[in-house]
Amino acid sequence: MSKRIITISRQFGSGGHSIGKMVAGRLGIPCYDNELxxxxxxxxxxxxxxxRENGEKVSTYTGADLFYGMGISAGPTFSTLSLYDRLYITQHNIIRDIAEKExxxxxxxxxxxxxxxxDDCVHVFIYADNDYRAERILRLYGDNGVKIEKRMKDKDSQRISYYEHYTNRDWGNPLNYHLxxxxxxxxxxxxxxxIIKAAQK
Amino acid sequence: MSKRIITISRQFGSGGHSIGKMVAGRLGIPCYDNELxxxxxxxxxxxxxxxRENGEKVSTYTGADLFYGMGISAGPTFSTLSLYDRLYITQHNIIRDIAEKExxxxxxxxxxxxxxxxDDCVHVFIYADNDYRAERILRLYGDNGVKIEKRMKDKDSQRISYYEHYTNRDWGNPLNYHLxxxxxxxxxxxxxxxIIKAAQK
Incomplete structure (x- = not known):
């Protein structure tokens, strides 16, 4: 295809994962989600x-900044960063590495x-109405006792905070995506x- | 088609008008833009x-609210509204009327x-990167002496203010659109x- 890589950002329950798998299956290429x-x-x-539990959460630990501010080290090193920041850096490097290779x-x-x-990527955002997402979440993941509206709001808020913290961009702003x-x-x-048509164009 | 009406919101210079015409031409249905x-x-x-000049501008005239607040009338009447508000109400009624009929x-x-x-509409938002829009605007509408970045920013700001004033929604928020x-x-x-595929689905 003319674009080698497809990234899919998604609202919780919108089916972004399933759609990603479907696209990858048809193109005969890997889909990185759990594989990541x-x-x-x-x-x-x-x-x-x-x-899996913490990979899209934001750091609240400021130890590294504190050390940096005190001039104890020349700057934050990997080992002084919070767990969340270390996870982000690890996955950042893995994603760049994967994109380079396949x-x-x-x-x-x-x-x-x-x-x-x-310039060899198609960036996609998948979303859906709340009713659709609620039905899908309950059908696929079951009822965990938390009210479905709260469950969706909490998960979306977590992803929004994570994205905005690490990218300094608005999550879900169409200008960040092609589709x-x-x-x-x-x-x-x-x-x-x-998505396949856009990638093959 | 299964959806009778396609609405197209667009960034200035993104080609939303041309795409709307193209879709309408292929489906053999009218495209309302200048026709509106x-x-x-x-x-x-x-x-x-x-x-054409003022149809997507926001009212700054508050005479109607003033009369209303003073209890001089039972509420703002059409004739006491600002020109912009009267234009909005006129086009609101025309759009509803058109959608009902064809x-x-x-x-x-x-x-x-x-x-x-x-529930018989597909709502679409068309946008593009600044470089693409700038080239397109200069090619199609010519250079009017205003710096192209300012020209795009002014026109987009005008549309954003107009949309947000009359709808109380965020302009360009994907949740307001299907595509x-x-x-x-x-x-x-x-x-x-x-767009045609989404409408015919």
Whole structure:
């Protein structure tokens, strides 16, 4: 294809992961989502379940800045950074490395920003109406006891904070993407078709 | 088609008008853009060139609110409203009337918001990178002596203020649309194809 890499940012429950898998399957290329977690676990030494839980959270630990401000070190080193910052840097490097080596789909984790300087990428944002997402989340992940509206809001807020903290951009601003698709309206199938067309153009 | 009406919101210079015309031409339905101006001129009594110049501007006149606040009338009447508000109400009614009567494409003028309660519409947002828009504006409309960056910023700001004033929504927020397309990246041709597919789904 003319664009080697497809990044997919997504609202919780919008089906971004499934659409990414569908696109990758049809193009015969890997889709990095959980696979990114495995790689991060290998390279960072953190447990995969810890990364899955914390890989898109924001640092509140300021120890590194404190050391830096006190002039104790020449600047924050990897080991003085918070766990969250270390996870971000690890995944940043892995995503750049993957993009350098192979055609692929990458879901989430600021990949649109991390690869924004490359001109061989298509950046996609998948979203949907709340009713569609709520039905999908309950059907696929089950009811965890938390009210569905709160569950969606909390997860979206977490992703927004994470994205805005590390990128200094507005999450979901169309100007950061080439294609923004309402999966609830368009359907997974047509979303995948449109993404492939945009990548092959 | 399964959706009767396509609304297209657009950044200045992104080609939203051309894409709307292309979609309408292929579907054999009318595209309302300048045609909306003609109808507004007929129904409001304003000159078409005045409407073209002022049809997407925001009111700064508060006379109607003042009368209303003083209890002089039971509420603002059409004749006490500012010219801009009267234009907005006229076009609001025309857009609702058109949507009721025929399949069509409508470009700009808060049509996505005005028709947001209908379930037979596809709402599209067209945007592009600044370089693409600048080149397109200069090629199609010529150089008017104003620096191109300022020209784009002024026109976008005007549309944003107009949209946000009358709709109380964020302009360009993907959640208000079914499809947001970067025309500079995707190209007019593929944008039109994607819009038609979404409408016919």
């Amino acid at each position: 977690v495995t790689r991060m676990a290998e390279e960072s030494g953190f447990d995969a379940s810890f990364i 055609e692929c789909v990458i879901v989430g984790r600021c990949s649109d920003y991390i690869l924004s300087e490359r 923004c698709l309402n999966s609830g309206f368009i359907g997974d199938e047509l979303c995948a078709e449109m | 101006v003609t109808r507004m001129a007929e129904e409001s009594g304003f000159d078409a060139s005045f409407i 399949e069509c494409v409508i470009v700009g003028r808060c049509s996505d918001y005005i028709l947001s309660e209908r 947001c397309l970067n025309s500079g990246f995707i190209g007019d041709e593929l944008c039109a194809e994607m």
